Amino acid sequence: MSTPFLYALVGTGLFALGLFALIIHAHLLRKILALNVMGSGVFMVLVALAKRTGDAPLDAVPHAMVITGIVVAVSATALALTLMLKLNAKSGHAELPDDRRE
Amino acid sequence: MNWNAWMPPLMIASSLLPGLIIFGLTEERVRLRTVLNLSGALVKLVLVGFVLWGVSQGQQYETRLALLPGLELVLRAGPLSLLFVSLSAVLWLVTTVYAIGYLEHSPHRSRFFGFFSLCVTATVGVALSGNLITFLLFYELLTLATYPLVVHRGTEAARHAGLIYLRYTITGGALLLVATVWLYTLTGTLEFTPQGFLDSLGAEHHTALIIIFTLLIAGFGVKAALVPLHGWLPQAMVAPAPVSALLHAVAVVKAGAFGIVRVVYDVFGVEFAANLGVLAPLAWLAAITIIYGSLRALFQDDLKRRLAFSTISQVSYIVLGTAIAGPVAAIGGVVHLVHQGLMKITLFFCAGNLAETLGIHKISEMNGVGRRMPWTMAAFTIGAFGMIGAPPVAGFVTKWYLGLGALQAGQEWVIIVLAGSSLLNAAYFLPILHRAWFQEPPSTWPKEFDFGRKETAWMLLLPPVITALMALAAGLLATSTFSPLEWAQFIAEHEFSRP
Amino acid sequence: MGAVFTEFPWGVILILLPVTGGMLCFLWPQIAKITGLFIVFAVALLVVGLAWQIFDNGVYRHAVGGWGAPLGVDLYADGLSLLMLAITALVGIGISVYSATYFKHEQAVLFWPLWLFLLAALNALFLSADIFNIYVTFELMGLAAVALVALAGSREALGAAMRYLLAALLGSLAYLLGVALLYHGFGTVDIALLAERAEPSPIIWAALGLMGAGLLLKTALFPLHFWLPPAHASAPTPVSALLSALVVKASFYILLRLWLEIFGPLVGGAGVEQLLGLLGAAAILWGSVQALRQTRLKLLIAYSTVAQVGYLFLAFPLVAATGVSAWSAVTYLVLSHALAKAAMFMAAGNLLCFGGHDRIADLDRVVQRLPLTAGAFALAGVSIMGLPPSGGFIGKWLLLEAALMQGRWDLVVVMILGGLLAAGYIFKVLGYAFTQADVSHESKAVPASMEWAALLLAVAAILLGFLAVPVLSLVSIGDPFGIGEVRP
Known part of the structure; x- marks a missing residue:
């Protein structure tokens, strides 16, 4: 098993782990963290897969993508945290109201 | 486009335009509204008279507008169309006079006469339709235009009657839609033709055609109040009297019956339909x-x-x-x-x-x-x-x-x-x-x-x-x-x- | 003069202008409204310019900064992109005119920059030629949309925005993982190159699963629609209109593009399209029944969106034999739903503003008291029900035609049932609009521009029913559906 492949596998694992946490945790901060873990997983896959077959030189495109991705993730996290704080201020707890009407 | 092609759209516009203007009028503009109503009705009558004379002299009046690739909106003033158009034009004029008198002091007359004109527009459209999709279009328009008239009084009973009216007519319209599309996929045309346009279809399609016929008759039968699809008609009696007159004599019921006549004569053809059993x-x-x-x-x-x-x-x-x-x-x-x-x-x-x-x-x-x-x-x-x-x-x-x-x-x-x-x-x-x-x-x-x-x-x-x-x-x-x-x-x- | 038009980089300006405008609005709130309105109208003119160019030169392709793929960003527009840009501009104008009077004070200050950012993201998305760029624009769109939902500031709105954000982020991360896999497999993110290089492999399936799931989540296809009704119902009215009319369509557009170019040719016939069709059918029935059960107008309309999204997916299983009419149907349904649903939400917003509530049973004679709004709702409803004459009817006709040609009676029945249920929920509202409520409420005047914006969009949805021939020939430029161009 090559090193890049291992990294990619770990990345996928992080993605799955984050998804699991996103679903089972009610607290919004945990959900946001879970999404960040998922994001890191995806970035790791991207970085790892930049090493393509054989001895070809490293591909720079996925790295560029990861940088863009990180920027997007930071802004998304900022928005999520602000929303969570606002919701907390309005409703007194940082959890989603269970939608029983559904 | 020659002059004759303008006649069918003009016949439709003569009630559509006054109707649209009337929607915009305030309640107090009684005189303007009356003038619009009556002049629309008179213009239509004159147009119909002119076209009647023209058709008896062998003139053709036909308008086509592309609706979909391969499908057109067709308005054609054939003999059967003109019979229905003349009836509705004459009765529209009379009913308008009656409705003006009948509703003299009641509220929301602009809305009433707007939809009233729309209703007649749809009826004339149904009459002039030269193919099944055009027919369907105006037929549904008729449903939509009559609904506000049925619930016009705004009482709970009226709302209920409107609901029942829609249940019947919208379902009927849906059946028509399926039948029409189905027919189109079989034949590639929907043009009304004397003696029908289905002769060329082989025997393997006959079962499908029988089902299509049933669907079409059911769809039109709702408005024509064929038993057991008649339930809405007595309910719709809560509407004001001019509306009842319109529903029963000029527009809705007639459109249904006219649809059946069209299907038998100009879609299937009498002989073909008889042979289908x-x-x-x-x-x-x-x-x-x-x-x-x-x-x-x-x-x-x-x-x-x-x-x-x-x-x-x-x-x-x-x-x-x-x-x-x-x-x-x-x-x-x-x-x-x-x-x-x-x-x-x-x-x-x-x-x-x-x-x-x-x-x-x-x-x-x-x-x-x-x-x-x-x-x-x-x-x-x-x-x-x-x-x-x-x-x-x-x-x-x-x-x-x-x-x-x-x-x-x-x-x-x-x-x-x-x-x-x-x-x-x-x-x-x-x-x-x-x-x-x-x-x-x-x-x-x-x-x-x-x-x-x-x-x-x-x-x-x-x-x-x-x-x-x-x-x-x-x-x-x-x-x-x-x-x-x-x-x-x-x-x-x-x-x-x-x- | 002709050269100026044909060489001008319309696409780039289409993205830059709203971004710049958004920043201006943010920096100088006092001129936000004027700037916003100006930019939206300017964008509409730019789309006209782009259309001109595409008519003259065929498909538009522009390498931003001269870099070109794979490192640079390419812009690409064919008939389908053009149509999406056009509908965005058209609905955008309606929504902007509406918002100009709807939002007051601090809300307006927040609305205009966000809306212009959203517009920029939408335009960029429709012009993107590679799947990574789509990810970025997709994320931008999502973030702007979430912030817009939160604008209402109420507890419900914040909760709904949060739920929406989580769903959106999950969806786009899944999509991004799919992008990574595709890049690894075929060494490019350019859609056209991918279409050439891709071949059936496990990577394709994994990428389809991830990207598909992510996009379906954001398109709110049943059963992944859970976030949509609360978000669309609790957002401020113009935002609800934006979300239902445009944002949902944007993620559907990506799905459609990917399916047409990359996945469809590779995995067609393996049951994926049947699954999508099945989910679509379930969405139609479930969404419609839920809509019928609602007592609040905005929730009813939101569930109606869930149902209408289902129609878009019915086309997938029908494409196999009769490509042309099923995809034409989808195009038409997307366009007419965008117009009609925006009009409908605006009408609901007017009613909300007028009576201070949106309980359907207490609409209290709005037909007389707010005739333009009631008319807008009714006309939009005609298109949603698929009754003639309307854009919705054309879409439904084409879809029915495709279904009947293939003998898919199950889908025919679903479509008809969906139409009947839609008639049920729309006339439920209209019926109560005629009757008097038990208790009359205080009412507030509704600004005329808000009523007219709703009415004109609804009229546009009706008029669309007469424009099928030009619209369908427009969308075939560049042959997005792979069935040959239909030049008029």
Whole structure:
């Protein structure tokens, strides 16, 4: 098993782990963290897969993508945290109201 | 595009434009609204007259507009179209006058007359449609335009009636849509053609065609109030009287019946449909509807409800005449489109007059009303005799041709249906006439309005008198040129002559 | 002069202008409204310019900064992109005119920059030629949309925005993982190159699963629609209109593009399209029934969106034999739903503003008291029900035609049932609009521009029913559906 492949596998694992946490945790901060873990997983896959077959030189495109991705993730996290704080201020707890009407 | 191509759109625009302008008018602009209404109706009448003359001179009036790749909106003023257009143009004018008088002091008239004009637009569109998709388009427009009229009063009962009306008509429309698309995928055309356009389809498609026919008849049967699809019609009686007149005589019910005529003649073709074996069941269904409607009418005390069930019965004469599949019966069916319209609108106008002048809604309240309102009841009497089929009113002509046509086509059972229906018609109309003319009037009427020396407002009185006279004339002058009967014979020759 | 039009980089300006405008609005709130309106109208003109160019030169392709793929960003527009840009501009104008009077004070200050950012993201998305760029624009769109939902500031709105954000982020991360896999497999993110290089392999399936799931989540296809009704119902009215009319369509557009170019040719016939069709059918029935059960107008409309999204997916199983009419149907449904749903939400917003509530049973004679709004709702409803004459009817006709040609009676029944249920929920509202409520409420005047914006969009949805021939020939430029161009 090559090193890049291992990294990619770990990345996928992080993605799955984050998804699991996103679903089972009610607290919004945990959900946001879970999404960040998922994001890191995806970035790791991207970085790892930049090493393509054989001895070809490293591909720079996925790295560029990861940088863009990180920027997007930071802004998304900022928005999520602000929303969570606002919701907390309005409703007194940082959890989603269970939608029983559904 | 030559000048003739402008005529069908103009006929539609003559009611569409006034309608759209009226929507924008405030409630107080009574005079402008009246002028718009009447001038629209008059312009339409002139246009129809012009086109009628043109068609009799062999002119073609056709407009086409691409709707989808390979499908066009087609408006064509053929003989059958013109019969229906003339009927609705004439009756629209009369009904407009009546409605102006009837709604003189009620609220929301701009909305009412807007949708009223839209309704007539849709009816004229249905009449002029040159293919099935155009027909479908205007047919659905008719449903949408009549809904606000049915719920016009805004009461809970009206809302409920509107809901029932929609349940029937929207479902019917959905069936039509499926049938139309299906037909299109089979044939690649939807153009109305005398003797139909399905001849080329092989026997392997016959089952599909029978189902399509059933779907189409069910879709149109809803509006034509064929039993068991008639349930909405008596419910819709909560609407104001001019709306009932429109529903029963001019627009909705007629559009359904007209659709059935179109399907049998110009989609399937009489011969093809007869060979498929779908006409005999249709004839039976019509016969059942005729008898059932009459029987139910017999037991209604509410005047408008009795008239409603009478409509259910009478409209099926048109279907019956179509389904007998013979040239003479076809004349009877097609001409009844006009005759029933004239007679039934008279009756509804009169019923509206009784309600508006004396507060009479029930037959049991009609004792001696003929002395209080002689003109109204005279018109009513003519209409009623027409329905029964007594000569010389128009209804007699219909029944004569239907009977003759049935004998010619070797379907003697139809005579029994006709006779039975006439007896029933007499049984539910004659007692009303007896009450009105020969019983003593009560000392007070349920809710009397004062109109001075006249029996009621002239705008309410004139329309029924005119339509009653027309019904009489259609019977008396049946053999003169340009009478409905002559025109129907012209159509029947068209449909039954092999090229 | 012709050269100026044909060489001008319309696409770039289409993205830059709203971004710049958004920043201006943010920096100088006092001129936000004027700037916003100006930019939206300017964008509409730019779309006209782009259309001109595409008519003259065929498909538009522009390498930003001259870099070109794989490192640079390419812009690409064919008939389908053009149509999406056009509908965005058209609905955008309606929504902007509406918002100009709807939002007051601090809300307006927040609305205009966000809306212009959203517009920029939408334009960029429709012009993107590679799947990574789509990810970025997709994320931008999502973030702007979430912030717009939160604008209402109420507890429900914040909760709904949060739920929406989580769903959106999950969806786009799944999508991004799919992008990574595709890049690894075929060494490019350019859609056209991918279409050439891709071949059936496990990577394709994994990428389809991830990207598909992510996009379906954001398109709110049943059963992944859970976030949509609360978000669309609790957002401020113009935002609800934006979300239902445009944002949902944007993620559907990506899905459609990917399916047409990359996945469809590779995995077609393996049951994926049947699954999508099945989910679509379930969405139609479930969404419609839920809509019928609602007592609040905005929730009803939101569930109606869930149902209408279902129609878009019915086309997938129908494409196999009769490509042209099923994809044409989808195009038409997307366009007419965008117009009609925006009009409908605006009408609902007017009613909300008028009576202070949106309980359907208490609409209290709005037909008389607010005729333009009632008319807008009714006309939009005609298109949603698929009754003629309307854009919705054309879409439904084409879809029915495709279904009947293939003998898919199950889908025919679903479509008809969906139409009947839609008639049920729309006339439920219209019926109560005629009657008097038990208790009459105080009412507030509704600004005329808000009524007219709703009405004009609804009229546009009706008029669309008469424009099928030009619209369908427009969308075939560049042959997005792989069935040959139909030049008029």
